[in-house]
Amino acid sequence: MTDPHPAPPLRAPRDGTRGVPDATVARLPVYLRVLTGLGERGVTTVSSEELALAAGVGSATLRKDLSHLGSYGVRGVGYDVGHLVQHVGRCLGLAEEWRVVIVGIGSLGHALANYGGFAPLGTRVVALVDSDPSVVGEQVAGLEVQPAERIVRLVSELGVRIAVLAVPAASAQAACDAVVAAGITSVLSFAPVELQVPAGVELRRVDLSTELGILAFRERRRAAADGEEPVVVLPETLVAAGVGGRGARGVHAEVAR
Amino acid sequence: MTDPHPAPPLRAPRDGTRGVPDATVARLPVYLRVLTGLGERGVTTVSSEELALAAGVGSATLRKDLSHLGSYGVRGVGYDVGHLVQHVGRCLGLAEEWRVVIVGIGSLGHALANYGGFAPLGTRVVALVDSDPSVVGEQVAGLEVQPAERIVRLVSELGVRIAVLAVPAASAQAACDAVVAAGITSVLSFAPVELQVPAGVELRRVDLSTELGILAFRERRRAAADGEEPVVVLPETLVAAGVGGRGARGVHAEVAR
DNA sequence: ATGTGTGAACAAATTCACAGCG
DNA sequence: CGCTGTGAATTTGTTCACACAT
Numbered sequence: 001m002t003d004p005h006p007a008p009p010l011r012a013p014r015d016g017t018r019g020v021p022d023a024t025v026a027r028l029p030v031y032l033r034v035l036t037g038l039g040e041r042g043v044t045t046v047s048s049e050e051l052a053l054a055a056g057v058g059s060a061t062l063r064k065d066l067s068h069l070g071s072y073g074v075r076g077v078g079y080d081v082g083h084l085v086q087h088v089g090r091c092l093g094l095a096e097e098w099r100v101v102i103v104g105i106g107s108l109g110h111a112l113a114n115y116g117g118f119a120p121l122g123t124r125v126v127a128l129v130d131s132d133p134s135v136v137g138e139q140v141a142g143l144e145v146q147p148a149e150r151i152v153r154l155v156s157e158l159g160v161r162i163a164v165l166a167v168p169a170a171s172a173q174a175a176c177d178a179v180v181a182a183g184i185t186s187v188l189s190f191a192p193v194e195l196q197v198p199a200g201v202e203l204r205r206v207d208l209s210t211e212l213g214i215l216a217f218r219e220r221r222r223a224a225a226d227g228e229e230p231v232v233v234l235p236e237t238l239v240a241a242g243v244g245g246r247g248a249r250g251v252h253a254e255v256a257r
Numbered sequence: 258m259t260d261p262h263p264a265p266p267l268r269a270p271r272d273g274t275r276g277v278p279d280a281t282v283a284r285l286p287v288y289l290r291v292l293t294g295l296g297e298r299g300v301t302t303v304s305s306e307e308l309a310l311a312a313g314v315g316s317a318t319l320r321k322d323l324s325h326l327g328s329y330g331v332r333g334v335g336y337d338v339g340h341l342v343q344h345v346g347r348c349l350g351l352a353e354e355w356r357v358v359i360v361g362i363g364s365l366g367h368a369l370a371n372y373g374g375f376a377p378l379g380t381r382v383v384a385l386v387d388s389d390p391s392v393v394g395e396q397v398a399g400l401e402v403q404p405a406e407r408i409v410r411l412v413s414e415l416g417v418r419i420a421v422l423a424v425p426a427a428s429a430q431a432a433c434d435a436v437v438a439a440g441i442t443s444v445l446s447f448a449p450v451e452l453q454v455p456a457g458v459e460l461r462r463v464d465l466s467t468e469l470g471i472l473a474f475r476e477r478r479r480a481a482a483d484g485e486e487p488v489v490v491l492p493e494t495l496v497a498a499g500v501g502g503r504g505a506r507g508v509h510a511e512v513a514r
Numbered sequence: 515a516t517g518t519g520t521g522a523a524c525a526a527a528t529t530c531a532c533a534g535c536g
Numbered sequence: 537c538g539c540t541g542t543g544a545a546t547t548t549g550t551t552c553a554c555a556c557a558t
Contacts, residue, residue: 023549029470034451047517056451059517060551067519075557076516092470093477100469107371111364112465117426117449121470161476162469169374185479186472188465192374194291194313202475204468208369208445211461212357212419213286213349213378215443218459219418220350222442280527304539317529324541332535332540 020091024065028092029121030055031065035085036120047078094122099160101127101184103175104167105135105145108190112166113141123162127154131171148178155183165189176203277348281322285349286378287312288322292342293377304335351379356417358384358441360432361424362392362402365447369423370398380419384411388428405435412440422446433460 034054038046048066052059066073066084069091073079089095100123102109113128128140131148138145146154154160163179165172165187172191179187186202189195192210197203291311295303305323309316323330323341326348330336346352357380359366370385385397388405395402403411411417420436422429422444429448436444443459446452449467454460 021549025471025474026467028474029464029467030451032470033449033467037450049517054451056453058551060553061549063517063519064550071519073518075518077558078517091474093473096477098469098473098476107364107368111368114364115465117464117466118469120449121466122473123466123469162472164469186476188468188472192290192377193294194287194311196313202472204472206463206465206468207286207374208372208463209374209378209380210283210286210290211445211463212355212375212380212421213289214282215419215445215459215461216350216355216379217282217285217348219355219443220353278527305541306539315529317531318527320539320541321528328541330540333538334536335539 020068024068027055027057027061027065028088030057031062032085032088032092032094032121035081035088039081039085044081045078046081046084048073051079089122092122096122098123098162099126099158100124100162100164101129101151101154101160101179102164102166103129103148103151103179104165105130105138105140106166106168109166110140112164113143125164126158126160129154131175148175151179151182151184160184162186162188165191167191169193277325281325284312284314284318284322285345288319289342289345289349289351289378292338292345296338296342301338302335303338305330308336346379349379353379355380355419356383356415357381357419357421358386358408358411358417358436359421359423360386360405360408360436361422362387362395362397363423363425366423367397369421370400382421383415383417386411388432405432408436408439408441417441419443419445422448424448426450 031051034051035046038051038054048059048063052062055062057065063071063073066079066088069087071079072083072087100118102112102125105113105128109128109130113125118124125141125143127150128143128145129148129150130136130145133147136145136147151160151163161184163184163186165175165179167175169191172189172193173195176187176189176195176197180197180201185200187195187197187204189203189205190207191205192207195203195205288308291308292303295308295311305316305320309319312319320328320330323336323345326344328336329340329344357375359369359382362370362385366385366387370382375381382398382400384407385400385402386405386407387393387402390404393402393404408417408420418441420441420443422432422436424432426448429446429450430452433444433446433452433454437454437458442457444452444454444461446460446462447464448462449464452460452462
């Protein structure tokens with residue numbers, strides 16, 4: 001699948017999004033956001049240096065990323081903000097509207113439904129569903145909560161392609177199976193469990209506790225590097241989970257090797 | 258990852274967390290979650306194959322990750338679930354309690370405050386703050402919302418180290434500056450803007466629209482590969498953002514094939 | 515001049531494949 | 537044997553440095 005050499009003589013690869021690396025794709029939304037912000041503030045031209053700074057990446061990375069989309073910069077000048085917004089936007093699929101259903105209208109589902117930030121990236125929440133009959137019928141963010149079985153019709157009639165799962169961990173796999181069975185091909189889950197999906201279905205997870213766990217790891221590393229003695233508190237929940245180690249202060253970790 | 262210089266004599270933490278790659282750190286919380294799940298279901302031993310499957314990674318990756326922590330597996334047998342939970346947990350800092358403040362108690366802040374999933378990863382929400390006086394004093398998830406200025410004291414007196422920003426995009430940078438000035442060293446932001454933080458402060462972003470943007474990109478790529486004609490709708494928001502191609506009707510996406 | 519676009523060098527992460535241990 | 541742990545090979549991503557277009 002890797003044809004390393006012959007590229008240069010060839011023009012833009014078909015529609016411009018063929019071999020874009022995953023790492024680049026993950027940064028495109030960031031670039032787009034920064035660019036639209038600049039545009040709103042009346043900026044018409046940016047250099048890779050400025051744009052990179054604002055996006056929090058290196059300028060070389062930024063230029064390489066944009067070059068993957070068949071870039072539109074002007075040598076000696078920089079990038080035209082308007083053009084670049086259009087170009088990146090089109091690559092991300094913003095000329096189309098990606099319809100989203102939110103599954104599970106608990107407090108997180110509520111928050112997501114009311115969150116206005118999707119639209120600028122081409123996605124729109126068009127339906128809310130919940131399996132709890134006492135929630136169905138409720139009006140949230142201008143939409144009526146529908147029964148879970150309705151997903152099938154949302155996919156076939158409204159063209160919904162993306163499901164956001166905001167359900168409890170215990171029912172996440174079942175909800176995921178249900179939306180996949182209904183024909184959903186992209187899933188964004190907020191539940192703190194690993195979901196299994198069939199091949200061909202895109203799954204992304206956003207997990208608050210995972211993120212906090214990563215931050216905690218770094219805090220801990222920093223504290224250790226500082227020789228600092230952290231406050232040690234053992235909440236019962238952790239003890240119950242079997243964590244804590246002998247003596248409640250396992251500083252003498254085995255330094256194998 | 259944020260080390261511009263070619264690794265000087267780095268001071269190693271004297272425990273097992275020396276030189277653990279970022280990619281590995283990001284997976285540890287996942288392993289831990291899967292492991293505790295197995296433990297609760299009475300499983301006492303797992304092979305790298307099984308654990309990897311459940312965690313959604315390759316078995317080689319999993320073994321290499323665990324080996325970075327100075328692994329505890331038994332050749333020919335597998336890993337003892339209980340031991341591994343302890344070990345990974347300790348590496349993630351679960352023997353300590355990482356105190357968290359949530360900044361911004363809007364609908365997302367409410368949802369986060371009520372979300373119970375943190376505890377298993379060693380973090381605990383101990384305070385809520387908001388700059389809006391009409392929200393201050395409200396009782397949410399058993400905590401009273403405090404005025405924003407209180408952050409300084411939360412850091413110095415309660416030992417809060419991590420701030421979760423659930424504020425609107427427009428005030429996110431100001432809120433971020435404020436918590437950093439108060440002495441917070443780790444920030445998890447939900448606002449759809451790129452935040453600038455001084456060196457030494459860990460920043461992670463969770464951005465719903467970015468995630469959906471990535472899914473949309475893949476959906477689009479898939480659709481293009483299928484030769485499918487997507488429903489084309491141009492919401493005004495996109496037009497306003499300058500996306501959609503010159504002529505406002507650029508529906509003639511260059512469909513390859 | 516100036517700053518993009520890009521090969522080439524480098525670094526990180528993943529995967530392979532197998533030695534070695536229980 | 538079976539399965540971990542790990543060097544070596546491979547793939548993937550980042551950074552450098554400079555030719556070249558404007």
